[in-house]
Amino acid sequence: MILMSFKDRDVISILDFNKDDLYKLFEVTDKILPYSKSKINLLPDKIMATAFFEPSTRTRLSFETAMRRLGGEVISIVGSEGISLMKGENLHDTVKMLEAYSNIIVIRHKNEGAAKYAAEIASVPIINGGDGRQHHPTQSMLDLYTIYKLKGKIDGLVYGILGDLKYARTANSLILALTKFKPKKIYLISPPLLRLRDDTKMVLKSSGISFEEVNEVNDILSELDILYVTRIQKERFPDIMEYEKVKGSYRITLNMLRENAKDDLKILHPLPKVDEIAHEVDYSKYAAYFLQASYGVPVRMALITLIFGVEDKI
Amino acid sequence: MILMSFKDRDVISILDFNKDDLYKLFEVTDKILPYSKSKINLLPDKIMATAFFEPSTRTRLSFETAMRRLGGEVISIVGSEGISLMKGENLHDTVKMLEAYSNIIVIRHKNEGAAKYAAEIASVPIINGGDGRQHHPTQSMLDLYTIYKLKGKIDGLVYGILGDLKYARTANSLILALTKFKPKKIYLISPPLLRLRDDTKMVLKSSGISFEEVNEVNDILSELDILYVTRIQKERFPDIMEYEKVKGSYRITLNMLRENAKDDLKILHPLPKVDEIAHEVDYSKYAAYFLQASYGVPVRMALITLIFGVEDKI
Amino acid sequence: MILMSFKDRDVISILDFNKDDLYKLFEVTDKILPYSKSKINLLPDKIMATAFFEPSTRTRLSFETAMRRLGGEVISIVGSEGISLMKGENLHDTVKMLEAYSNIIVIRHKNEGAAKYAAEIASVPIINGGDGRQHHPTQSMLDLYTIYKLKGKIDGLVYGILGDLKYARTANSLILALTKFKPKKIYLISPPLLRLRDDTKMVLKSSGISFEEVNEVNDILSELDILYVTRIQKERFPDIMEYEKVKGSYRITLNMLRENAKDDLKILHPLPKVDEIAHEVDYSKYAAYFLQASYGVPVRMALITLIFGVEDKI
Numbered sequence: 025m026i027l028m029s030f031k032d033r034d035v036i037s038i039l040d041f042n043k044d045d046l047y048k049l050f051e052v053t054d055k056i057l058p059y060s061k062s063k064i065n066l067l068p069d070k071i072m073a074t075a076f077f078e079p080s081t082r083t084r085l086s087f088e089t090a091m092r093r094l095g096g097e098v099i100s101i102v103g104s105e106g107i108s109l110m111k112g113e114n115l116h117d118t119v120k121m122l123e124a125y126s127n128i129i130v131i132r133h134k135n136e137g138a139a140k141y142a143a144e145i146a147s148v149p150i151i152n153g154g155d156g157r158q159h160h161p162t163q164s165m166l167d168l169y170t171i172y173k174l175k176g177k178i179d180g181l182v183y184g185i186l187g188d189l190k191y192a193r194t195a196n197s198l199i200l201a202l203t204k205f206k207p208k209k210i211y212l213i214s215p216p217l218l219r220l221r222d223d224t225k226m227v228l229k230s231s232g233i234s235f236e237e238v239n240e241v242n243d244i245l246s247e248l249d250i251l252y253v254t255r256i257q258k259e260r261f262p263d264i265m266e267y268e269k270v271k272g273s274y275r276i277t278l279n280m281l282r283e284n285a286k287d288d289l290k291i292l293h294p295l296p297k298v299d300e301i302a303h304e305v306d307y308s309k310y311a312a313y314f315l316q317a318s319y320g321v322p323v324r325m326a327l328i329t330l331i332f333g334v335e336d337k338i
Numbered sequence: 339m340i341l342m343s344f345k346d347r348d349v350i351s352i353l354d355f356n357k358d359d360l361y362k363l364f365e366v367t368d369k370i371l372p373y374s375k376s377k378i379n380l381l382p383d384k385i386m387a388t389a390f391f392e393p394s395t396r397t398r399l400s401f402e403t404a405m406r407r408l409g410g411e412v413i414s415i416v417g418s419e420g421i422s423l424m425k426g427e428n429l430h431d432t433v434k435m436l437e438a439y440s441n442i443i444v445i446r447h448k449n450e451g452a453a454k455y456a457a458e459i460a461s462v463p464i465i466n467g468g469d470g471r472q473h474h475p476t477q478s479m480l481d482l483y484t485i486y487k488l489k490g491k492i493d494g495l496v497y498g499i500l501g502d503l504k505y506a507r508t509a510n511s512l513i514l515a516l517t518k519f520k521p522k523k524i525y526l527i528s529p530p531l532l533r534l535r536d537d538t539k540m541v542l543k544s545s546g547i548s549f550e551e552v553n554e555v556n557d558i559l560s561e562l563d564i565l566y567v568t569r570i571q572k573e574r575f576p577d578i579m580e581y582e583k584v585k586g587s588y589r590i591t592l593n594m595l596r597e598n599a600k601d602d603l604k605i606l607h608p609l610p611k612v613d614e615i616a617h618e619v620d621y622s623k624y625a626a627y628f629l630q631a632s633y634g635v636p637v638r639m640a641l642i643t644l645i646f647g648v649e650d651k652i
Numbered sequence: 653m654i655l656m657s658f659k660d661r662d663v664i665s666i667l668d669f670n671k672d673d674l675y676k677l678f679e680v681t682d683k684i685l686p687y688s689k690s691k692i693n694l695l696p697d698k699i700m701a702t703a704f705f706e707p708s709t710r711t712r713l714s715f716e717t718a719m720r721r722l723g724g725e726v727i728s729i730v731g732s733e734g735i736s737l738m739k740g741e742n743l744h745d746t747v748k749m750l751e752a753y754s755n756i757i758v759i760r761h762k763n764e765g766a767a768k769y770a771a772e773i774a775s776v777p778i779i780n781g782g783d784g785r786q787h788h789p790t791q792s793m794l795d796l797y798t799i800y801k802l803k804g805k806i807d808g809l810v811y812g813i814l815g816d817l818k819y820a821r822t823a824n825s826l827i828l829a830l831t832k833f834k835p836k837k838i839y840l841i842s843p844p845l846l847r848l849r850d851d852t853k854m855v856l857k858s859s860g861i862s863f864e865e866v867n868e869v870n871d872i873l874s875e876l877d878i879l880y881v882t883r884i885q886k887e888r889f890p891d892i893m894e895y896e897k898v899k900g901s902y903r904i905t906l907n908m909l910r911e912n913a914k915d916d917l918k919i920l921h922p923l924p925k926v927d928e929i930a931h932e933v934d935y936s937k938y939a940a941y942f943l944q945a946s947y948g949v950p951v952r953m954a955l956i957t958l959i960f961g962v963e964d965k966i
Contacts (some may be wrong), residue, residue: 061441063383069691071717082435085413089385089439092411097720099713102416102730116931117924121710124946125717127689296431303430318438375755377697396749399727403699403753406725416730610745617744632752 030330034143035151038161038201039227046204050169052326053319055338060322065095066334073126074100075118076153077133082295082320083153083163087130090324099125119145128331131155149331158224160193163294164201166323167194170316171250174290179206182247186213186274187254187300189220194294195254196224203231210235211244215270218260240273245284251276253293255300277302281310292316344644348457349465352475352515353541360518364483366640367633369652374636379409380648387440388414389432390467391447396609396634397467397477401444404638413439433459442645445469463645472538474507477608478515480637481508484630485564488604493520496561500527500588501568501614503534508608509568510538517545524549525558529584532574554587559598565590567607569614591616595624606630658958662771663779666789666829667855674832678797680954681947683966688950693723694962701754702728703746704781705761710923710948711781711791715758718952727753747773756959759783777959786852788821791922792829794951795822798944799878802918807834810875814841814902815882815928817848822922823882824852831859838863839872843898846888868901873912879904881921883928905930909938920944 030045041049056064072091076084088098115138122129123146131142136156143150154160171178183202185195189212199220202210210233212220219237220228228235238244241251256274261267276291293301293313305311329335344359355363370378386405390398402412429452436443437460445456450470457464468474485492497516499509503526513534516524524547526534533551534542542549552558555565570588575581590605607615607627619625643649658673669677684692700719704712716726743766750757751774759770764784771778782788799806811830813823817840827848830838838861840848847865848856856863866872869879884902889895904919921929921941933939957963 071720073713081415085387085415085435085439088413092385092413099716099720101709101713114924114926116934120942121713121923121945124942125713125949295435296428298428306430314434314438317435321439395729399701399729399749399753402727406699406727609749610742612742620744628748628752631749635753 030327031333032149033331034149035161035327035331036140036143037152037159038164038197041161041204043204046165046168049165049323049326049330050172052330052335052338053169053323056325056329057322060093060325063093063095064338066329066337067091067094067096067332070096070127070332071125072096072098072128072130072328073122074098074130074153075122075132076101077131077138078154080132080154083132086320087153087324090321090328093321094325094328115141116145122146123148128328151327154193157191157193157221158196158200160197162324162327163194164197165327166316166319167198167252167292167294168201169319169323170292170312173319174312175249178202180208181249182209182211183207184211184213184241184244184248184251186241186251188218188256188260189214190218191260192254195252196221198252199224200227203227203233207233209247211248212237213239213241213244215239215256215274217266218256241276242273242280242284245280246286248286248289251289251291253291253297253300255298275300275302276305278304278308281305281308285310344641345647346463347645348463349475349641349645350454350457351466351473352478352511355475355518357518360479360482363479363637363640363644364486366644366649366652367483367636370639370643371636374407374639377407377409378652380643380651381405381408381410381646384410384441384646385439386410386412386442386444387436388412388444388467389436389446390415391445391452392468394446394468397446400634401467401638403635404642407635408639408642429455430459436460437462442642465641468507471505471507471535472510472514474511476638476641477508478511479641480630480633481512481566481606481608482515483633483637484606484626487633488626489563492516494522495563496523496525497521498525498527498555498558498562498565500555500565502532502570502574503528504532505574506568509566510535512566513538514541517541517547521547523561525562526551527553527555527558529553529570529588531580532570555590556587556594556598559594560600562600562603565603565605567605567611567614569612589614589616590619592618592622595619595622599624658955659961660777661959662777663789663955663959664768664771665780665787666792666825669789669832671832674793674796677793677951677954677958678800680958680963680966681797681950684953684957685950688721688953691721691723692966694957694965695719695722695724695960698724698755698960699753700724700726700756700758701750702726702758702781703750703760704729705759705766706782708760708782711760714948715781715952717949718956721949722953722956743769744773750774751776756956779955782821785819785821785849786824786828788825790952790955791822792825793955794944794947795826795880795920795922796829797947797951798920798940801947802940803877806830808836809877810837810839811835812839812841812869812872812876812879814869814879816846816884816888817842818846819888820882823880824849826880827852828855831855831861835861837875839876840865841867841869841872843867843884843902845894846884869904870901870908870912873908874914876914876917879917879919881919881925881928883926903928903930904933906932906936909933909936913938
């Protein structure tokens with residue numbers, strides 16, 4: 025397997041990266057971790073443009089922090105500006121503008137393929153900060169890094185991916201990411217209405233990984249090493265009664281965990297969460313989501329460092 | 339009286355600071371003042387997060403400028419982002435996110451106690467950029483510093499605090515601040531409907547400072563050394579006629595000042611003002627509010643410097 | 653002709669600059685161009701405030717990038733904040749605040765004269781980032797620089813200025829700018845409803861430059877050396893049918909250019925464009941608007957450098 029270089033590379037889908045790429049990223053993340061709350065001046069003359077046409081304060085701040093911890097600068101399309109730009113002009117010209125101003129562009133967009141399209145236009149590297157329903161590669165990178173740090177490996181574990189598997193970009197991107205590894209099994213836990221979308225399921229099937237769709241987390245909780253939770257939005261249900269019927273099964277409580285979970289089960293969540301995990305779980309041994317959130321900056325620092333090819337200066 | 343160290347301290351209420359603390363702050367402000375329009379690289383590897391869940395361009399820009407003049411960086415939740423975050427997720431998780439990204443957090447929130455709650459969650463220092471109806475400690479710090487620079491002292495002066503004493507956060511916070519000193523007298527000037535709130539009044543009473551509630555500024559204008567003006571908002575009055583009746587008494591004109599005020603009366607205002615001070619007063623000897631605004635950056639620079647414990651490097 | 657110094661100068665209207673000033677600016681731009689995608693630390697202790705009371709992501713990001721490429725910092729009033737500020741307080745006090753925080757202010761405002769008014773208040777230099785219907789001096793500077801780079805001169809060329817000449821700020825500002833030079837001829841191409849406004853026309857007339865108002869670009873396309881396109885907004889027409897009738901004549905296609913245009917015709921556009929230029933033109937030899945956009949940063953870097961008087965350090 026040939027290791028693709030990260031240098032000047034666009035980051036569009038997690039599927040573009042192989043296992044060796046990702047382990048290289050983890051290695052650089054390990055090295056850069058001590059600087060993730062201070063600064064390392066690797067990119068003093070680079071500017072990142074963040075173009076969030078769909079709001080995500082968390083992802084935007086994570087990228088901005090990463091760039092600044094590396095000594096670089098950031099210019100941002102923020103808040104309602106992104107929405108106005110989408111109405112007023114074509115994405116092509118916006119990308120041409122940002123390319124003229126910056127050295128790397130992070131784009132987030134509700135439409136599938138927006139980041140890929142931007143990469144075709146721009147002469148500077150594009151990072152997909154989330155587009156469509158399937159792709160959020162940097163989120164998956166930090167999810168995998170968290171698992172790697174907690175378990176020392178990604179292969180051989182039993183995963184439960186819970187929530188809105190039809191629409192949740194983070195869950196779909198993580199499932200695609202796991203196809204690059206050898207999980208023991210993946211449980212896809214969702215109400216029947218929100219089953220994993222077909223395009224992701226096809227990739228999963230062709231990977232040969234054992235997986236199973238289940239309705240109830242309690243049925244398989246005892247088997248899990250990793251439980252990845254995403255939110256179930258009321259709005260997805262045509263009838264509010266349908267939602268009321270199922271919502272309890274998708275709320276993780278400390279009792280449920282104490283009764284059924286392995287001692288070293290770790291729960292991940294891309295955040296923000298609403299009430300799908302009871303607050304009392306936050307400070308239990310199971311909760312890994314704040315640790316996971318804290319890896320957002322160092323993983324992105326490592327990725328940007330690799331793209332600019334300055335990882336030897338760490 | 340033991341001097342509490344500022345190092346790693348949360349700044350939640352002005353009541354947490356004693357007179358010696360505040361004089362220490364003024365001393366550091368004096369030293370840092372020459373850098374407040376240029377730069378001193380005291381915090382090259384620190385990032386401040388500003389989380390304004392209630393908009394305040396002035397306070398946000400003041401903190402951002404202070405941090406950058408100190409060589410640090412800033413990430414910001416701005417504009418409608420704060421409002422969206424409040425709806426979409428709990429404050430707990432937002433604070434956990436910001437803590438992971440930054441070295442110090444400034445929070446502004448409409449709810450009383452939001453900053454205190456954030457301080458309980460976060461491992462990094464929290465500065466209250468204004469919450470509820472009573473607390474805005476950094477505004478009071480710069481108000482006091484302005485008085486100290488203009489009068490050489492804070493004790494022994496006659497103060498008039500005019501406007502909306504029921505709801506104005508800045509007025510309440512300043513009154514709390516003055517209880518740490520020995521003013522000669524405080525006049526609380528407001529329409530009966532907007533009298534000082536009880537919680538603040540209790541603190542004032544127990545301080546033993548002489549104070550008096552009055553309706554008309556003209557009755558006591560000649561006694562004042564300092565007049566602190568805040569806006570009276572029409573919306574506070576159940577009947578617009580009530581507002582129309584009183585509004586004239588709460589508008590400061592140059593004539594009024596020339597006829598009744600001491601020659602060295604100084605007028606402060608937290609800004610923005612609307613029409614509670616006539617424009618012709620702006621360039622008179624009485625107006626101190628633009629000077630006061632100009633102290634926003636150096637006082638906050640000094641405070642941040644003290645919190646990071648690098649004041650010896652100035 | 654005496655060369656006015658740029659040092660500490662306000663930049664309100666392109667009419668305040670003479671030909672020698674502009675050539676000096678071009679000369680500094682040429683020198684600073686290599687740094688416009690990296691960094692030159694000319695202004696390490698300066699902060700720029702951008703106060704956009706009318707949104708313009710493109711112009712704001714261009715100024716922010718320019719300041720950061722010069723090693724300076726930026727604080728920004730962004731998105732809906734500007735609108736809120738306009739409602740809640742007077743421009744006078746906002747300028748006083750920004751003056752206290754920053755070393756230079758960029759203001760954008762829908763009202764004619766806003767930048768001039770700000771310059772009267774502020775002790776720091778003001779740059780007009782566009783106000784009213786006539787003034788956008790930095791846009792005209794980069795337009796002229798683009799022409800200068802493409803043609804080696806500004807004098808002696810035939811210009812077509814197409815679109816909404818009544819309301820388009822960029823078109824008006826460029827026409828004013830051209831009166832400082834000796835164009836061979838200027839064609840003003842617009843529907844009768846959107847003819848050049850009288851105040852701009854008066855300046856053009858008194859300059860002695862040959863100009864002509866025409867309805868159809870095709871009639872004179874073969875004569876042009878430079879075609880400057882602006883958008884025609886549907887909303888300007890009292891009757892949508894009137895708009896539908898004319899819109900075709902104001903859309904530039906590759907066919908039209910191949911049939912009628914000079915081989916070395918260059919098309920400029922201030923961007924963002926909607927559909928007034930067919931997408932197929934973008935990558936033809938005629939299109940100069942992405943190059944033009946790329947000069948936004950270096951021209952503004954040069955201007956800021958001159959205002960701070962540090963051009964000898966490049």
